[in-house]
Amino acid sequence: MNTLWIGIIMSAPLLGFLLGSIRSNRRRWATYVVLLLLPVLPMTLFMAFTPPAPPSFLAWWGAAMVMISPVIIIWAILATVGFATARWNVR
Numbered sequence: 001m002n003t004l005w006i007g008i009i010m011s012a013p014l015l016g017f018l019l020g021s022i023r024s025n026r027r028r029w030a031t032y033v034v035l036l037l038l039p040v041l042p043m044t045l046f047m048a049f050t051p052p053a054p055p056s057f058l059a060w061w062g063a064a065m066v067m068i069s070p071v072i073i074i075w076a077i078l079a080t081v082g083f084a085t086a087r088w089n090v091r
Helices: 002-020 025-037 040-049 057-090
Strands: none
Touching (some): 025 057
């Protein structure tokens, strides 16, 4: 579990900084949106390959999203800090 948090703390600002340095405005914002949604993709793929709980896939996926929502929020904050730092350094 500690490795997960170390990975988040180290990679989110770095990726945000690198993506914020992209020159093309449209490409920069598109990759920023993808970066913010990045933690949701592996969880969705994981949930798709595991058997669903009795109610349905959507309830199973929703429960997983609630469980990892602190990780998603921290990821988004750190990625935004890196992205904003890159944009501030460009000016």
